[in-house]
Amino acid sequence: MNLTKEERLKKIIDLLSKNKRLSTKKLQQLMQISISTLRRDLITLENTNSIQHTHGYVSLLENSNVEFTYAIRRDKNEAIKKKLCKQAAQIITDGAAIFLDGSSTLAFLPRYFSGKSNIHVITNNIHIASEVNQLKGIDLSVIGGEVSYRSNSIVGPRALEDLKTNYRPNVSFLSCSSLDENGIYMSDENQTLLKRTAIRVSNQTILLVDHSKFTKNDYILLCDYNDKDIHTIITDQLPSKKITENIQSNGINLIITK
Template sequence: MLQTERHEMIMEKILKEQSIKTIDICNLLNVSRQTIRNDLEYLDSIGKLKKVHGGAILEKKSIEPSFETRSNNNLTEKKAIAAQAAQMIEDGDTIYLDIGTTVGEMIPHLNKFSNLTIITNSINFAYHLSQYKNIRVICSGGEMRNSEKSLSGHIAKKILENYYVDKSFIGIGGVSEKAGYTDYYVDEAEIRKLMIHHSNISYALLDYSKVNVIAIAKYANLSDIETVITDSKTPKSFRNILEDNGVEVITVE
């Protein structure tokens, strides 16, 4: 059995049971304890689960990795995904950029377009975009989360209710067949939900580490986002699940 197949089966079991024992996985997959220990250490290192004595548990759904950690994790994949996402934009578009770190990697690609209007709830993104003369920037307002320089809450939602866009680009806290798209902060999840419904087409930007992760707040079903842009490390089985839900999947190397 291939390593990626073992990882998929381990994640499938832990998502159902919340915790697993090493011996049970050894018996299920008919492999050695050391092989499973290595698998659990790897899955722990990419944030899929937490390795504990004798097995593993799911990470707490209310704790998001820091902005600095997320910005540096899987950076090669994020840059490739963002470059592909930028190719979906056309001159004259009105787009929404949410606060995701992968979405932020799109910004260096946007200076080549003419007459873009960009709506965002990220103060960081708004600042960087303001240096581009060809882009009109609308910032949502609202309560700021200091660690992210993100804006959300009642004021942000009230303002954004008045705007509709051609395309929205959505960062992902977690995605799974069981829960759909989820995020770690309820107020920010509400903003994502709103802008998905206020877009002609939505793009989810996700690298492989977000697959089979369930955060605390659901904001969309798999079928609510028309297109997913991901990397080739995302399991083929999950890409098939997305396609079965009517989602276009664009895979980058």
């Protein structure tokens, strides 16, 4: 079984959440990976304050959760995410007000703002806000609320109220955790509520999703294809026939990057 690094990290967290404390030898056996790979993964998790690794044993820190740091998620499929963002940037017109959600995929979009003028950016992510703030001629607004632990995203009731009350973007750019033939899904409730609000207050919504999300399973439904909430989906590979049919039969524009 060949798991990606992100999948391995999630599996380690899941094992520790069930067992609380495991020896590195036992963890290696359960993970079915080499000791060198396990060692690198444990270093990654230690750096995110998710685990404690001492004297041959590994335990989950009390405040850990399965939402990994923004940097880890951003680095996964980086080249593909850049292609998606480059494609999305072509849709942005001068003078547009756009919302960028807190997903790691959208982290690369600001670098493609070159040549555009009078853009108004609204975001709930402090990393994206920092990136945008380095650019000249871009108006920046950050919604207020609670900063989610390690995700760099601002969520919660205040964030929802701020976005709902004070902003009307021309376009919202979002990502998701997964999609299948029935709809688009998330793995975090707070992020889901924020994205649903962004969809409601925007004139149109564009979803950026790489092909790795086609085979994942998540349980929180962001929206159905027939809800007419999503206007365009940008991805790097053609989804399965059933997913493609459901997307296009509901009038959603499907763009495959080259």
